[in-house]
Amino acid sequence: MIIFATMKKRFLLPAFCLLLMLNSCKKGCTDENAVNFESKAKKDNLSCKYEATVLFWLNPQSALNLSSNAGNYSSTMSCYLNGILVGSVNIDDVKSAAQPDCNSATPLKTTKQLGKNSSGIFSYKIVTDKGIVIQDEVNVLGNSCNPVEIVF
Secondary structure (H helix, E strand, C coil), X not given: CHHHHHHHHHHHHHHHHHHHHHHHCCEECCCCCCCCCCCCCCEECCCCCEEEEEEEEECHHHHHHHHHHHHCCCCEEEEEECCEEXXXXXXXXXXXXXXXXXXXXXXXXXXXXXXXXXXXXXXXXXXXXXXXXXXXXXXXXXXXXXXXXXXX
């Protein structure tokens, strides 16, 4: 009987420790740049999801160039990101002497889902009320502000 009790203890104690270790190894998204980051996760389960904020702006010279191009006098512009309208604004409303940050109140700012990709490439198109078109691509990083200066 004593031998059986000792063997039982030898088996139960390691089994209990193994269960405790497995439960303490919480799985989740371990990338701090992901929107679903889990600080208590010890093992990554490949569930991380990302988003990126894109902010469009004009420096004063580009705003002047757009608004007085060959006498066209554009006053408004529409911005598209991957073919989807971000917004239409007065050119002067997105003019800035310095690059704005994503916390600033700017009319041409959008957040896009990147899914499980921590970065991506978006195409954008700017169209003024006088038909001027500016097109390009922007590389974005997840969980970050991605300012795009529109140069004309």
